Amino acid sequence: MKKRQCPLLLSFFFWILIFLPRSSWSQLVLGQYEDEAPFRTWNSFGFATAPSLGFGDVHFTLALDSSASLSNPALLFLLPKLAFTLNSSFNSASFFKYSLVNTGVLSTEKNLSHGFYALDFGGFSVRLKNWAFSLSLALVETYDRPKTKYEYYFKSNLSYFINLIQRGVLKNMNFSLSRKVFRRLFVGLGFNFIYGDLKRDVTEKWVDENITISDSIIQKFKGFFLNGGLWLELSDKLAAAAVFRTSFTKKSESQSLLRFSSPSGGTDIKIEASSEDEYKQPFVIGIGASYTYSHELRVASDLAYYNWSKYEVSYFEETKERNFKDVVKIGVGVEYLSSISLFNQKFNFPFRMGISYDPQPMKVPNSSYFYYSFGIGLHWNKLLLDAGTLIGKESGSGNSLAARKVVLSLSFQL
Numbered sequence: 001m002k003k004r005q006c007p008l009l010l011s012f013f014f015w016i017l018i019f020l021p022r023s024s025w026s027q028l029v030l031g032q033y034e035d036e037a038p039f040r041t042w043n044s045f046g047f048a049t050a051p052s053l054g055f056g057d058v059h060f061t062l063a064l065d066s067s068a069s070l071s072n073p074a075l076l077f078l079l080p081k082l083a084f085t086l087n088s089s090f091n092s093a094s095f096f097k098y099s100l101v102n103t104g105v106l107s108t109e110k111n112l113s114h115g116f117y118a119l120d121f122g123g124f125s126v127r128l129k130n131w132a133f134s135l136s137l138a139l140v141e142t143y144d145r146p147k148t149k150y151e152y153y154f155k156s157n158l159s160y161f162i163n164l165i166q167r168g169v170l171k172n173m174n175f176s177l178s179r180k181v182f183r184r185l186f187v188g189l190g191f192n193f194i195y196g197d198l199k200r201d202v203t204e205k206w207v208d209e210n211i212t213i214s215d216s217i218i219q220k221f222k223g224f225f226l227n228g229g230l231w232l233e234l235s236d237k238l239a240a241a242a243v244f245r246t247s248f249t250k251k252s253e254s255q256s257l258l259r260f261s262s263p264s265g266g267t268d269i270k271i272e273a274s275s276e277d278e279y280k281q282p283f284v285i286g287i288g289a290s291y292t293y294s295h296e297l298r299v300a301s302d303l304a305y306y307n308w309s310k311y312e313v314s315y316f317e318e319t320k321e322r323n324f325k326d327v328v329k330i331g332v333g334v335e336y337l338s339s340i341s342l343f344n345q346k347f348n349f350p351f352r353m354g355i356s357y358d359p360q361p362m363k364v365p366n367s368s369y370f371y372y373s374f375g376i377g378l379h380w381n382k383l384l385l386d387a388g389t390l391i392g393k394e395s396g397s398g399n400s401l402a403a404r405k406v407v408l409s410l411s412f413q414l
Helices: 007-019 050-054 066-070 073-078
Strands: 082-095 112-128 131-142 148-154 157-182 185-206 211-233 238-245 248-262 267-281 284-292 297-306 312-315 318-320 327-342 345-359 368-380 383-395 402-413
Touching (some): 066 073, 066 082, 066 157, 066 185, 073 157, 073 185, 211 267
Antiparallel strands (some): 082 402, 112 131, 131 157, 185 211, 211 248, 238 284, 248 267, 312 318, 327 345, 368 383, 383 402
8 A cells, every 4th residue: 555645745634624514525436436335336136145146146036045035025935835044155356446545545556355254144934825924134235345554664663554444234124925916926025124334434643743633434324115026937937027126215324523633732623423314225127037948957037227327325414426327237047957866865966157247337437347157056855055156357447346256055945
């Protein structure tokens, strides 16, 4: 990490932050990684456990496990009478321009990377006569950024440093129900309660003078939306689906604290602020299709439209500029099922692969991700163990950002 300004100029920069209104903060349009941007991609709808991730992030027509409630709850009726799923994942991505980094204060010569592990989904579903129900909890968005630190040494002694730390999550509690309407038609509706938090801290210190300037922001999120869908069996081999998610407002109780501390000079200046912020999330609709060639082979594809042009951000009494466009995300995948018998027990080994195209909503830069995904499973009796991985590369920003996700799912179906 290198620094473009000397400590004296950077001090002047932070003094401006203290004495100007809070709305002067972060006027630059960062593109992919605005402060509220989810980790890796803006396009978040449903939840990809290992089977769907290996399938090219396709899940509108596939009743793979109880996570179907977050994408197309109509699929719950296609699951066994009782289904329980746990999912864990490791995410990693590269970053270039975010917050203070490569926006005029701190600069890097190459991309920075960050990764995290999470137990990110748990849910179950049950089918009773013509109805099916599910309850689940999922980690749907993460706002982490690489921990950034610059240090300046004078005569081998630490003289100055600046730290940037940002962490945050958004969780979704979902209750869904599904009903069989006709022999080949199922519909479903989901009720979603979101909650989470984001915390960002910037600390700058001159060690010799014992002067510290800090900027701390804490946001607590909450919101509610509906999702739903239908699944139609067009023939014994062909199925289609349509899904939606309502637009909604992610509300935030936000607090900030700007502080200048100089114990040797007897100075301690604090400026506190609070705000009721809003992030107006886009309406999403999608369609999907799947075709079963045989018991061993099937293909599926999803298409989702995100109405990002309606996205709005109100942040500390200021409407932030987000020059976004509507986007369409596409995925396609294939699964081949192999089986063996061992000790009079049948073991199934599904092999999956897929590709997906994930354009980001910013008009500038015109950025998008292209992903390859792979997956494998071991299914024995009522236990299903699946692994999936997604590997992607970004184009359009000029920074060649990379992304990877590795997922492991365990399901019990009765």
